[in-house]
Amino acid sequence: MTLAAILQKAARLPTVARDGWRYPVLRIQARREQTAVEALAALGFDLEELRGYERDFDELAPGLYAQLAERARAGGDELAAARAAGRSESSEEGKKLLYVGTRATRPRTVVETGPFNGASSAFLLRALEDNGDGRLHSFDLSEARDALGHPAGREPGWLVPDELRHRFNVTLGDTRETLRPALRRLGEIDLFFHDSLHTARHMLFEFRAAWPHLRAGGVLVSDDVFWNPAFLLFTRLHRVPFRHIGTMGVTRKR
Numbered sequence: 001m002t003l004a005a006i007l008q009k010a011a012r013l014p015t016v017a018r019d020g021w022r023y024p025v026l027r028i029q030a031r032r033e034q035t036a037v038e039a040l041a042a043l044g045f046d047l048e049e050l051r052g053y054e055r056d057f058d059e060l061a062p063g064l065y066a067q068l069a070e071r072a073r074a075g076g077d078e079l080a081a082a083r084a085a086g087r088s089e090s091s092e093e094g095k096k097l098l099y100v101g102t103r104a105t106r107p108r109t110v111v112e113t114g115p116f117n118g119a120s121s122a123f124l125l126r127a128l129e130d131n132g133d134g135r136l137h138s139f140d141l142s143e144a145r146d147a148l149g150h151p152a153g154r155e156p157g158w159l160v161p162d163e164l165r166h167r168f169n170v171t172l173g174d175t176r177e178t179l180r181p182a183l184r185r186l187g188e189i190d191l192f193f194h195d196s197l198h199t200a201r202h203m204l205f206e207f208r209a210a211w212p213h214l215r216a217g218g219v220l221v222s223d224d225v226f227w228n229p230a231f232l233l234f235t236r237l238h239r240v241p242f243r244h245i246g247t248m249g250v251t252r253k254r
């Protein structure tokens, strides 16, 4: 079967995002799990530079999590506050990947889908701030919902601290409608982060839309790459590495 046929087949997979039985199979096919710094070093970034950004992350992360939790509490959202305060090791390594990857890529343009409350957006924006350059363009539904379908009840990205907002653009609507026209306007992008709808069909749609706009050396990150084969197939098709930090996948365009 050709890769194009495999991709078409994947796009017809059921739209149920949680695909438990495939999870171990995909994990076996992927290389062993890595830390954020290991994965980025394996993609060709300078190890010493990465370690410096990792030290920055370790210093700033507790303060930024506390800010997110405080903002959620002030907004009367105890669930979001608990999520920010009770951060897990695996989700923290994912945030580290976003922060360190953004520092190392030195992007002018970052695109993110599915910011929800804006926890990941805050780390992306903090990295842009520390680089002193770049903008984050985020895309979410006007009625943002978490992975379990609970409505955020706020505008997407509402937890992002005020001092980081001057680099932040949010576009509302289904990425099936909003993403391609926005990418055409943006032209070249440096980093793309998928965290919206994790069906094979939707993930492949977003990867395919973003890839032609991603500059050589640019980075593609996707959350939940073991829910279906989309990231594995996409990286195989483009003959680029499949690295992962927990369930977050990362690759780099040659």
Ligand SMILES: C[S@@+](CC[C@H](N)C(=O)[O-])C[C@H]1O[C@@H](n2cnc3c(N)ncnc32)[C@H](O)[C@@H]1O
Pocket (backbone or CB within 6 Å): 113, 114, 115, 116, 117, 118, 119, 120, 121, 139, 140, 141, 143, 144, 145, 146, 147, 156, 173, 174, 175, 176, 195, 196, 197
């Ligand atoms: C799992 S949440 C993302 C979590 C978030 N990145 C964070 O840091 O907490 C998924 C998000 O994708 C959004 N989403 C789902 N389908 C979408 C679509 N078709 N277009 C745009 N956003 C979508 C949801 O509204 C939700 O905000």
